[in-house]
Amino acid sequence: xxxxxxxxxxALRRKRRREAVRTLAFLSPWLIGFGLFFAYPLVxxxxxxxxxxxxxxxxxxxxxxxxxxxxEHYPFFxxxxxxxxxxxxxxxxxxxxxxxxxxxxxxxxxxxxxxxRTAFYLPYLAPPVAATMAFAFLLNPGTGPVNHLxxxxxxxxxGWFTDPDWSKPALTLLAxxxxxxxxxxxxxxxxxxxxxxxxxxxxxxAGPWQRFRFVTLxxxxxxxxxxxxxxxxxxxxxxxxxxxxxxxxxxVIGGSGQQFEPGxxxxxxxxxxxxxxNLGFQRFDTGTACAAALVLFAISMAFTAxxxxxxxxxxxx
Amino acid sequence: xxxxxxxxxxLAAATGAAAALALLTACTGTPQGGGxxxxxxxKDVTITFWHGWSQDNETKAIDANIAAxxxxxxxxxxxxxxxxxxxxxxxxxxxxxADAPDVVSSFTTDNVGKFCxxxxxxxxxxxxxxxxxxxxxxxxxxxxxxxxxxxxxCSLPLLGDAYGLYYNKTAFAAAGxxxxxxxxxxxxxxxxxxxxxxxxxYKQLGFMPNYHGYESTPSHxxxxxxxxxxxxDGRSDIASDPRVAAMFAWQKxxxxxxxxxxxxxxxxxxxxxxxxxxNPFTTGQVAMAIDGEWRTASLAEDxxxxxxxxxxxxxxxDQAATYGRGYQTGTIIGIANGSRKQTxxxxxxxxxxTDTDAVVGFANAIHNVPSTFAALDSPKLxxxxxxxxxxxxxxxxxxxxxxxxxxxxxxxxSLQNLGYEYESGRLTDLKAGLTAxxxxxxxxxxxxx
Numbered sequence: 059x060x061x062x063x064x065x066x067x068x069a070l071r072r073k074r075r076r077e078a079v080r081t082l083a084f085l086s087p088w089l090i091g092f093g094l095f096f097a098y099p100l101v102x103x104x105x106x107x108x109x110x111x112x113x114x115x116x117x118x119x120x121x122x123x124x125x126x127x128x129x130e131h132y133p134f135f136x137x138x139x140x141x142x143x144x145x146x147x148x149x150x151x152x153x154x155x156x157x158x159x160x161x162x163x164x165x166x167x168x169x170x171x172x173x174x175r176t177a178f179y180l181p182y183l184a185p186p187v188a189a190t191m192a193f194a195f196l197l198n199p200g201t202g203p204v205n206h207l208x209x210x211x212x213x214x215x216x217g218w219f220t221d222p223d224w225s226k227p228a229l230t231l232l233a234x235x236x237x238x239x240x241x242x243x244x245x246x247x248x249x250x251x252x253x254x255x256x257x258x259x260x261x262x263x264a265g266p267w268q269r270f271r272f273v274t275l276x277x278x279x280x281x282x283x284x285x286x287x288x289x290x291x292x293x294x295x296x297x298x299x300x301x302x303x304x305x306x307x308x309x310v311i312g313g314s315g316q317q318f319e320p321g322x323x324x325x326x327x328x329x330x331x332x333x334x335x336n337l338g339f340q341r342f343d344t345g346t347a348c349a350a351a352l353v354l355f356a357i358s359m360a361f362t363a364x365x366x367x368x369x370x371x372x373x374x375x
Numbered sequence: 376x377x378x379x380x381x382x383x384x385x386l387a388a389a390t391g392a393a394a395a396l397a398l399l400t401a402c403t404g405t406p407q408g409g410g411x412x413x414x415x416x417x418k419d420v421t422i423t424f425w426h427g428w429s430q431d432n433e434t435k436a437i438d439a440n441i442a443a444x445x446x447x448x449x450x451x452x453x454x455x456x457x458x459x460x461x462x463x464x465x466x467x468x469x470x471x472x473a474d475a476p477d478v479v480s481s482f483t484t485d486n487v488g489k490f491c492x493x494x495x496x497x498x499x500x501x502x503x504x505x506x507x508x509x510x511x512x513x514x515x516x517x518x519x520x521x522x523x524x525x526x527x528x529c530s531l532p533l534l535g536d537a538y539g540l541y542y543n544k545t546a547f548a549a550a551g552x553x554x555x556x557x558x559x560x561x562x563x564x565x566x567x568x569x570x571x572x573x574x575x576x577y578k579q580l581g582f583m584p585n586y587h588g589y590e591s592t593p594s595h596x597x598x599x600x601x602x603x604x605x606x607x608d609g610r611s612d613i614a615s616d617p618r619v620a621a622m623f624a625w626q627k628x629x630x631x632x633x634x635x636x637x638x639x640x641x642x643x644x645x646x647x648x649x650x651x652x653x654n655p656f657t658t659g660q661v662a663m664a665i666d667g668e669w670r671t672a673s674l675a676e677d678x679x680x681x682x683x684x685x686x687x688x689x690x691x692x693d694q695a696a697t698y699g700r701g702y703q704t705g706t707i708i709g710i711a712n713g714s715r716k717q718t719x720x721x722x723x724x725x726x727x728x729t730d731t732d733a734v735v736g737f738a739n740a741i742h743n744v745p746s747t748f749a750a751l752d753s754p755k756l757x758x759x760x761x762x763x764x765x766x767x768x769x770x771x772x773x774x775x776x777x778x779x780x781x782x783x784x785x786x787x788x789s790l791q792n793l794g795y796e797y798e799s800g801r802l803t804d805l806k807a808g809l810t811a812x813x814x815x816x817x818x819x820x821x822x823x824x
Contacts, residue, residue: 112823113469114493123822131818133789200645220644308587309649316592317788319795339462341782342489343823 100355107349112342124346128353132346137325138333141226145296145329146361149230150289154282157240162270164241165248175245182238186298193232194219194306219307222326229299229327240285247281248274283369287362294358297331330354414451414719421452422716422723425467425476428741429458436740440733444726451719461486468495468711477714478723480533481707484521484776485784489823491524492781496709498527502721513729513747515769517703517776524779531728532746534738535705536667537768538595540688541674543569545681546579546662555686557698559599562663562689563629569662570633576642577634580655582663584629585639586794589649590665593794594777594787596622598702599690601775604786611816613790614809621691623797623805636798652677668765672742685764687771701768703776705746744769782823786816 082089107124109117128135164174181189196202197218205215218228255273264272275282304322305312312318320336321328334354338347414420424441428434434457441453456476461483467475479496490496503510510519510528518532542555550569556562566581586592597604600618605611613619630636646660647653650673656664657679664670665688674683687699708727710720726733734750737743739757744765750756751766758766768774780786793812796802 112489112493114489114495127818127822131815131822133792133815198644200641200643217641217644220640307644309589309643309646310587311649316590316594317784317791319587319791320788322587324795324799324801325792339465341785341819341823342493343782346822 103348103351103355105348106345107352109345111344111348113338113344114342117345120345124343124349128346128349132333132337134320134325134328134333134336135350137321138328138330141321141326141328142294142296142330142357144226145229146290146293148226149233150286150293152230153233153237153240153289154285156234157237157285158244158278158282160237160241161244161248162274165245175241178241179238182236184236187302189236190232190299190302191306193228193235194303197228198307217323219303219327220323222324225303225307225323225326229303232299232303240289243281243285244278247278251277279369283365286369287365290361290365291358294354294361295331296329297335300327300329301332303327330357412716412718414448414716414722417450419450419452420716420719421454422477422714422719423454423456423474424478424480424723425456425459425464426480427457427459427461427482430741433741436737439740440727440737443733444723447726448719448722451722453723468713471713475711475713477711477716477720479709479711481530483784484704484707484779485787487522487530487707488524488779488781489783490709491527491529491779494529494712496529497712497714497717498529499531499710499721499724500526500528502717502725503528506725508725508729513749515703515746515748515751515774516772517774518705518746518769521704521776521779522707524781530707530709531724533706533708533728534734534741534743535703535746535769536669537744537765537774538590538598538665538667538688538702539764539768540686541656541664541666541670542684542686543656543659543662543681544684546659555684556689557687558689558692558695559625560692563632566629566663567632572634575638576645577660579659580639580642580661581633582629583639583643583646583655583661584626584633585636585643586626586791586798587640588643589646589654590667593622593626593791595665595702596626598775599688599700600694601697601700601773603775604778604790605780609820611786611813611820613816614806614813618691619790620805620809623794623809625691626794627798630798636800640799656683668744668762669742671759671761671765683761685761687764687768697773699767699771700773700775701765701771703769703774705743780820782819785819785823789815789819 106117108119108121110120110123111117160178164171164178167174184192197204199205199215199217199220202218205218208215216224216228218224251274255277256269259269259273300321304327305318308319308322310316310318310322319325320332330350331354334347334350337343337350412418412420426437428437437455437457441455445451445453461481464476464479464481465486468479491498510531514522514532515535518535519528522528522530522532540555546569547553547555547565550565552565552568556565562582566584569579569581571578582591583589584591597619600622602613602616602618602622604613606615630639633639642660646655647658652658652673654670654673654677655661656666656670657674657677659679659681671685688701690698690700708724710717710724714720727737728734729747731747731749731753732755734745734747735753735755738745738750739755742762745751745753745756748770751770756766777784777787789812793802793808797805797808802808
């Protein structure tokens, strides 16, 4: 009888437990990594954000003091937040648009595609510090060739990294110069779009823009979403280029009596990750640095969740 | 007995949280050292010394001093590790452990307040007392000030930097100026005379007053006013000290007389690296500069196409009697509080900071100002007239420094930011700006305490 063949509840439980253990065993490398390098640091960051802790002496509980200091008295928080959000909105958008544009153009090039692919990809391989220093020298308002050329053409010569109105656009230019990563993934996605769909659209009388809008874009939406989400996360962590550009342009080495201006010029390149470093390692306020890191984490999570939620409707199954 | 599932979950969560907290608290706190390492009784002891020098002449000089020390103390062996950035040694001191350094030096004096108050570096007062060393009679006042914090002398000066005026003698002669200026009034007049316009820039600028003009910072200018930054109660006094407002007003006035902030700023972007032969004073782009004593060596090496000389930087007209003063800072050295070889470590620190021959030899090798009165007066000191200017500034009782603070150089950053806003015209109400900045500084210090 079928009823007699059914395992008894105890045997079923044992089987399920064995399966669970096996699953956990397979997952354990990831679980250990996740626990050690994500969960534990996250828990400890939350813990220290409620502690008075300077990194040297034992931490003591101080309630919400770090949080109120961060939001109400720390002079660089809101400026860092504004700059970071500006970079997320402008830099990410332009990088994705430019990366997609270059990808589209290169997939259409009949001759010399290899050269263009290499030319656009190579800048991405340049180390961020070296690339930023090169840009700072090229865009130096006094001695740089870019402004010299603009002057020769009778065009305005911006202050670039020395002008608070131009420093973030200059950083955006630097980011757009290194779109090799996006170009590659967009090219792969574009080459994957079925040719029959283009042929059908052409037969229906669709022009280039309509083919892009109604054929290309729907097919590559998941890749665009991926580029935007990873771009937002990377930009929330934006540190090296901003601090190197500020240091090179200000010319200040730093030291006693000669402090480096945070976010030179006039705080315009100050970002949230610089704030975490400043609090934790220059002001010895690890507690508030942890609170700031949590804010950064929360904003990144919120952006990612929002983009995935909004983007999921655009992605076809 | 069956525990309800919910209770079991709560227990598990509580156990997990307790374990996490135990883990978190276990990795914090400064390790305690001290104790007798037996080196005084002749026991062999090896200590580790971390420093930041990296140039050949610097490391050779340090190694020579260490060799001389080991001859005097054959049972104390020193493992020297050079080219260590402050960040790295700070991390090592946070972590502690057997590989952490026993003796540490730092190029910045900004962190002394934290190192002393958090007891990261050991208080050297008992060692100084035991060996009969009177710090006030041994080290210049400003140097002693930047190496301690509120009675805790957790470091000692290991050579210093003094700031003075560099001037282009050839340009002075061409402009009919016969002597370096002593007051700000004279300085302004000379700076204007020495300035030659060219197009929308300058052929030669008398002086670059903008705060990003390398060493022309608010703190260095305030050294000429003798500002103290903090009152007796430890609160910022920049809003109530008239010298601070006077300095900001003087700097802005000078910038206006020389063509204004924007024009000067554009000219500044054409300057080469500060620590290179393209330094604007070396190239003749500016005729006067505020700079440290190290520039004497660079100029001797770079051989600019003009004659140059040094003098103390001018002082405000109403403080003419204090002419000869200047801003001072320098390298500091201390003992890790976690070191278990503090007796041996102190012998090394004492030798490097108080042995006249060691201090003079090191100063001669790296062209810094010696950090003891005895060394400043030593006939063995290799000093020409230009370098002697800085020796006199270092000995001047009116010379001053930026005091140690519990949160590093944060108060200097706040004050500098105010300077940037004011010089650029983004801030017009200086009084309100100073009041807000004082509040910002106090809030940051309250947070750090």
